Every structure is written in C-alpha cells, then in structure tokens.
Amino acid sequence: MKRKYGNRKTVVDNIKFDSGLEAARYQQLKLLERAGQISDLELQPRFELIPKQRRDDGKPERACEYVADFRYTDTATGQTVIEDAKGMRTRDYIMKRKLMLQVHGISVREV
Template sequence: MKRKYGNRKVVLNGIRFDSLREAERYSQLKLLERAGQITGLELQPRFELIPKQRRDDGRPERACEYVADFRYTDARTGKQVIEDAKGMRTRDYIIKRKLLLQVHGISVREV
C-alpha cells in the first residue's frame, strides 16, 4: 500500500519507526549516547497541549497532544532537546509545534 507522504514503516533493533528517516536518526542518537554526548534518550515523549474537556451537551472532547520523535539531554549544555525527524511538515504538525512552544515554552528541533 502506498502511503500518503511516501514514508515506510521500519523496524530497527525491535523498535518500529514511522519512517526510515526516523530510524536513521535513532541510530545516530544511540551513537551519540554511547559516546556520552547525550543522555536520557527517550522515544515518543508526549506533551499535553489542550486538556480533555466537556462540551455544553456533556459529551467529552479528548485532550490534544503532541508526540515528538525523541527527547534527550545534551551533555555539554545540560539542556533538554525535543526532536522530530520530519520529511513533510503537515498543517497539524505546524499547529501542534506552535502550541508546544506557547503552552510549554519548548521549541522543536527538526532534523
């Protein structure tokens, strides 16, 4: 089946990635972690952008979340880095990236 944005799911080290770009970046980050340049590598960290709510009629609205590809700490600076391996910047992604900055003060590093 041809995917909408041309990406193909990839399995690397038993981990399923949404694209080859994301899997390759994971491999690079693992090397940086082994070299001590980054610490605390985490996959798919979630950030709540808008909490769940109830409509006037009582029906629930789900929370809105941003799910990044990676989170880690740069060992040199001690700063947390949120990263996304992007091939295509969708409208939803751009809005959520802006909300992440507004709500949490976090900028996303795109690779």
C-alpha cells in the same frame, strides 16, 4: 500499500519507526549517546497541549497531545532537547509545534 507521504515503516533494534528518516536519526542518537554527547534518550515522549474538556451539551472532547520522536539531554549544555524527524510538515504538525512553544515553552528541533 503506498503511504500518504511516501514514508516506509522501518524496524531497528526491534523498534518500529514510522519512517526511514526517523530510524536513521535514532541510530545517530544511539551513537551520540554511546559517545557521551547525549544522555537519557527517550522515544515517543507525549505532551498534553489542550486538556480534555466537556462541551456545553455535556459531550466530552478528548485532550490534544503532541507526540515527539525523541527527547534527550545534551550533555554539553545540560539542556533537554525535543526532536522530530520530519520529511513532511503537515498542518497538524505545524499547529502542534506552535502549541508546544506556547503551552510548554519548548521549541521542537526538526531534523
């Protein structure tokens, strides 16, 4: 089946990634972690952008979340990095990237 954005699911270290780009970045980050340049590598960290709510008619609205590809600490600076491997910047992604900055003060690093 052809995927909408041309990405291919890829498995590395028994982890399923949405694209070859994301899988390749994971492998690079694992090398950086082994070399001590980054630490605390985490996959798919979630961030709430808009909490769940109730509409005037009482019906619920689900929370809006952003799921990044990676979170890690740059050992040289001590800074936490939120990273997304992007081949295609969709409207939804761009909106959520802007909300990450507005709500959490986090600039998402794109690779």
